[in-house]
Amino acid sequence: MKFFYDKSLTNVPYFKAAGIHSGLKKKKNDLCVIYSEKPCVSAATFTTNKVKAAPVLLDMKHIKNDKTYAVVINSGNANACNGSAGYKNALSMAKTIAECLNIKTEEVLVCSTGVIGVPLPMDIVLPGIKETCSKLSCEGGNEAAKAIMTTDTIEKKVAVEFYLGEKKAIISAMAKGSGMIHPNMGTMLSFIATNVNIDKNMLSKALKESVEDSYNMISVDGDTSTNDTVIILANGSLENPIINEENEDYISFKRALHSLNIEIAKMIAKDGEGATKLIETKVLNAPSKEDAKISSKAVIKSSLVKAAIFGSDPNWGRIICALGYSGANINPENVDIFFSNSKGSVQTCSKGAALEFDKELAVEILNEPATTITIDLHDGNYSATAWGCDLTYEYVKINGCYTT
Structure with missing residues (x-):
């Protein structure tokens, strides 16, 4: 191929x-x-x-x-x-x-x-x-x-x-x-x-x-x-x-x-309107395929997550928050969260709790045009991947005057 x-x-x-x-x-x-x-x-x-x-x-x-x-x-x-x-x-x-x-x-x-x-x-x-x-x-x-x-x-x-x-x-x-x-x-x-x-x-x-x-x-x-x-x-x-x-x-x-x-x-x-970055969210080890899909899409459509990625802010709390309200069947105490791309990989959360991590490296990763957020739910054998983009000032400008 x-x-x-x-x-x-x-x-x-x-x-x-x-x-x-x-x-x-x-x-x-x-x-x-x-x-x-x-x-x-x-x-x-x-x-x-x-x-x-x-x-x-x-x-x-x-x-x-x-x-x-x-x-x-x-x-x-x-x-x-x-x-x-x-x-x-x-x-x-x-x-x-x-x-x-x-x-x-x-x-x-x-x-x-x-x-x-x-x-x-x-x-x-x-x-x-x-x-x-x-x-x-x-x-x-x-x-x-x-x-x-x-x-x-x-x-x-x-x-x-x-x-x-x-x-x-x-x-x-x-x-x-x-x-x-x-x-x-x-x-x-x-x-x-x-x-x-x-x-x-x-x-x-x-x-x-x-x-x-x-x-x-x-x-x-x-x-x-x-x-x-x-x-x-x-x-x-x-x-x-x-x-x-x-x-x-x-x-x-x-x-x-x-x-x-x-x-x-x-x-x-x-190429989302006003976007500067691609966000890929991988959810691993979910209890069902549907739970994996719901979880991954909740993260990439969260305005708070998208804004954080735009600002290169490794605010993983917004990610676990999105998982919590997604409607997916998850156990917050099992959740691991990672940021990664060609610059490296940083784990920010382990079993639902904060980790000490290299914030400078995390910011360097998030400064790149594409970032992968990996979420391991440790609760099954199903996975899913979703794609989105950051939320920028330009998005508001484009859609604030779309017909005028």
């Missing part, structure tokens, strides 16, 4: 893409199309927020179709909370793509990201879709990745190559996410393409199981968006024997997919 950070979705055979500036945003790319010349099986996961954007409602229907050819994405406007007009506009986007590419409307998926509650200006969007379709190419992946960004500071894309038998397979992804990130399937969008030949049920199974331990284990600010979506398209052009059961090829595919999803999830957490 090998990762490539300079490859895009269009490095997957038969995939084309394009990204343009249509006018939804002042200057930057704001509209893109992903298209496979070969029909794809598709799978997706969606936000658990009861307030779902119109494109999510549309995609929940279209994802059931046997074939998918294209995805259209706009940024700058979430098309959420716009009533029946919002759904009508999402459907118009799908219909326009279908007409341009000579496919069926239900073979198109639609995603939007941006400000909630603002009508989508279709006089800009529909001509933009037609222009984007005219520019589809095998070199358009990078421009497409730019078009889905909102407050993101970097493009998030990665590809992984691996073998199924003697055939070299590829899975590639692009994503956006910087604020309103607390997926339980913010806004967090991820688009994944592969040439693997796999049936729809197994593709859906692999994606949903991976999402639970990747995208659903990140948090920037504790807010679950109205638009969160992960979509995977598989066009089968590798021509490997179809994966329709949990065999060796399925295990290899799922392992590669999950590794890619974790890479993307970490990119999203690291």
Whole structure:
């Protein structure tokens, strides 16, 4: 298995893409199309927020179709909370793509990201879709990745190559996410393409199981968006024997997919709005998998922990406090806590009580752009890892004037 950070979705055979500036945003790319010349099986996961954007409602229907050819994405406007007009506009986007590419409307998926509650200006969007379709190419992946960004500071894309038998397979992804990130399937969008030949049920199974331990284990600010979506398209052009059961090829595919999803999830957490540091929290030896997940996520979404990491303050009391209110089944008297990265490792707490530790080294560790908080609960055999970021002055500035 090998990762490539300079490859895009269009490095997957038969995939084309394009990204343009249509006018939804002042200057930057704001509209893109992903298209496979070969029909794809598709799978997706969606936000658990009861307030779902119109494109999510549309995609929940279209994802059931046997074939998918294209995805259209706009940024700058979430098309959420716009009533029946919002759904009508999402459907118009799908219909326009279908007409341009000579496919069926239900073979198109639609995603939007941006400000909630603002009508989508279709006089800009529909001509933009037609222009984007005219520019589809095998070199358009990078421009497409730019078009889905909102407050993101970097493009998030990665590809992984691996073998199924003697055939070299590829899975590639692009994503956006910087604020309103607390997926339980913010806004967090991820688009994944592969040439693997796999049936729809197994593709859906692999994606949903991976999402639970990747995208659903990140948090920037504790807010679950109205638009969160992960979509995977598989066009089968590798021509490997179809994966329709949990065999060796399925295990290899799922392992590669999950590794890619974790890479993307970490990119999203690291690029949280205003963030300067990535926080990785590992919980070890929990009584159940659910307890491990609840514990690790409680720590990375704690505002007090996030603020302490921003200030390079090894205030481990905030960590054990977050564990205590998390709802997880823990025994505080068993808890050990460590800070670590390339600078070294410091244990700050043993069996729930303070330790004498090298504070200068701890501060040096926390000054780095990434820190791992390891928590050993000494109460079982289960573990989980979550990812988040620090809470900075810049986060408040960005979100204090998001629409003004």
